[in-house]
Ligand SMILES: Nc1nc2c(ncn2[C@@H]2O[C@H](COP(=O)(O)OP(=O)(O)O)[C@@H](O)[C@H]2O)c(=O)[nH]1
């Protein structure tokens with residue numbers, strides 16, 4: 791049996807990664823989603839083990855030491871990381887898995903899994919990106935400004951990715967990602 795595809799969806803905060811991933815779920819029901827560990831506090835409605843595995847800093851550092859993370863990154867004051875075991879077992883079982891992670895972490899995954907499919911989600915414009923982060927209402931102004939500075943640095947790393955997908959309309963962005971996955975399955979390797 792051939793291994794599954796590792797798909798990494800990345801891009802700046804607020805571009806719509808979470809929204810696009812949720813919209814992809816019913817469209818590609820066989821796609822498995824990696825659940826990350828984080829030291830960030832849960833937002834309203836978020837559940838442990840569903841949106842994230844919420845960890846203390848000590849617990850997270852222990853996961854790093856025990857080599858339980860495929861990659862991790864410190865992002866705007868918190869740690870985020872991908873549990874390794876689940877990703878490896880899913881790929882071995884022949885299923886496709888998608889990781890929704892920030893740019894530094896995605897580049898670390900690329901070092902370990904160069905055969906992965908790296909998709910960069912782009913905002914239609916930087917003004918629209920700021921409006922989306924602000925519109926979500928989960929961050930204060932100083933954090934929004936910090937995330938915008940980080941976003942500009944992140945977009946400059948897009949050249950390391952395989953595909954750029956503009957998230958202008960959710961439906962169109964999903965169609966583009968579905969097309970990428972279909973094409974990758976047809977690829978002669
Ligand atoms: N490197 C890495 N980044 C992650 C992981 N999980 C989530 N992220 C990223 O961390 C950033 C902040 O996530 P979060 O606080 O949930 O905010 P939001 O995605 O902007 O709503 C986002 O860019 C996520 O894609 C992970 O396991 N590893």
Ligand SMILES: Nc1ncnc2c1ncn2[C@@H]1O[C@H](COP(=O)(O)OP(=O)(O)O)[C@@H](O)[C@H]1O
Nearest residue numbers: 803804805806807808809922926957958959960
């Ligand atoms: N294509 C889109 N058009 C308009 N608004 C969008 C679109 N995609 C996402 N959004 C909105 O932008 C905000 C940030 O989206 P989110 O999925 O939380 O981003 P990320 O996970 O990349 O940080 C949310 O309020 C979401 O509803």
